Amino acid sequence: MPSGRLPIFKTPEDMLNRWNQYVDECNKAGDPVSKLGFAVSVGFHRGLYSEYNKKPVFSDVLAHIDNQSELLLTNKALKGEYNSNIAKLVLSAKHGVHERQIAEQTGQLVVVIDKEDKDL
Numbered sequence: 001m002p003s004g005r006l007p008i009f010k011t012p013e014d015m016l017n018r019w020n021q022y023v024d025e026c027n028k029a030g031d032p033v034s035k036l037g038f039a040v041s042v043g044f045h046r047g048l049y050s051e052y053n054k055k056p057v058f059s060d061v062l063a064h065i066d067n068q069s070e071l072l073l074t075n076k077a078l079k080g081e082y083n084s085n086i087a088k089l090v091l092s093a094k095h096g097v098h099e100r101q102i103a104e105q106t107g108q109l110v111v112v113i114d115k116e117d118k119d120l
Contacts, residue, residue, distance in 0.1 A: 008044055009052070012061040018042055019065050023072075032082065033072045035065060 009015040022041050026033045039049060052058040076082040 008042055008048070009058070012058050015052070015058060015061050016064070019061075019068075023068070032076070033069060035069050038065065038069075 009018070019038060022038045023033050025031075025041075026037065031037070035049075039045065049062070053062050073082065077084045
């Protein structure tokens with residue numbers, strides 16, 4: 001943090017209480033919960049988030065916020081309350097969750113010919 005600047009949160013408990021308050025406010029208003037929304041609501045930027053994360057006393061709370069943010073996003077998307085494409089994008093970009101496809105190679109070649117393609 002820049003020297004001389006007072007921290008937004010003096011203790012991890014302050015941060016956790018403010019996160020819980022933010023989640024409650026979002027739920028009451030029907031707004032989505034996000035780490036970005038939380039950061040904006042308390043007035044800090046990405047750099048400051050990183051600085052707090054470097055402090056061991058805050059890293060557990062920030063891990064909790066990350067986990068809860070991911071869980072809320074996933075649950076809302078599964079319920080159809082959030083657009084699943086947007087949720088997938090955010091989960092990939094901000095939570096390290098990536099879609100993957102597993103292709104199994106069996107050595108067999110399968111050819112399917114539709115009736116329309118038989119003249120080719």
